[in-house]
Amino acid sequence: MSTVSDSIRDRVRAVVESTLADEGYDLEELKVSQAGRRTLVRVLVGRDGPTDLDAIAAVSRSLSKALDEAEETGGPFAAGSYTLEVSSPGVDRPLKLPRHWRRNIGRLVEVPVGDETVTGRIEATDETTVTLRTTDGARTVAYGELGAGRIQLEFSRPAGDDEKEG
Incomplete structure (x- = not known):
């Protein structure tokens, strides 16, 4: 081509x-x-x-x-x-823009934040930040501090998690 x-x-x-x-x-x-x-x-x-x-x-x-x-x-x-x-983008598409993060609220992601890699569930987003629920609690990070996030495939959701996947 x-x-x-x-x-x-x-x-x-x-x-x-x-x-x-x-x-x-x-x-x-x-x-x-x-x-x-x-x-x-x-x-x-x-x-x-x-x-x-x-x-x-x-x-x-x-x-x-x-x-x-x-x-x-x-x-x-x-x-x-x-x-x-x-x-439409698949789950392997990196999350880079605020709308990518917003559209994946409830999903488990892995994302570079500075020198570390954070794994957490996207809990909330706004125009400037994303809040991840990690094993250590909620963590709010500015988009500028995030690397490209990757959705983590889950074969079963945690008990009591009735978030609708989209």
Whole structure:
């Protein structure tokens, strides 16, 4: 696969971001590349609340319609055809932005904080901090002090923990 020009990527990004904003989603990642005569558009989306397969399918239809309409008016694709792939981040995606932390309240994470690695459950977030429940109690840390957090897979939740996973 080869890369596409910045102008094509920028035009695709404009259509995708506008459509996602209308649907209540954030653009987490966009990759646009050339695969033979077709342009491959990979979109990674996120939002507050659960994102199931039906939601991803609806977003994919909206994006496809918007890209098709843009194409009818001299759109971004040189060859006139594209392949669209839409997905949401998996649990292996690092938590970097405040919205990533907010969307994972209740989950167990491991995160570098300064020279140590902290493991705890995300208890609360706001615009500047995240509060982790560790074995030593609650610990509130500014986002600027955090490294990239990693969700820890749990096969069973602690007794009495009825937080809904999303």
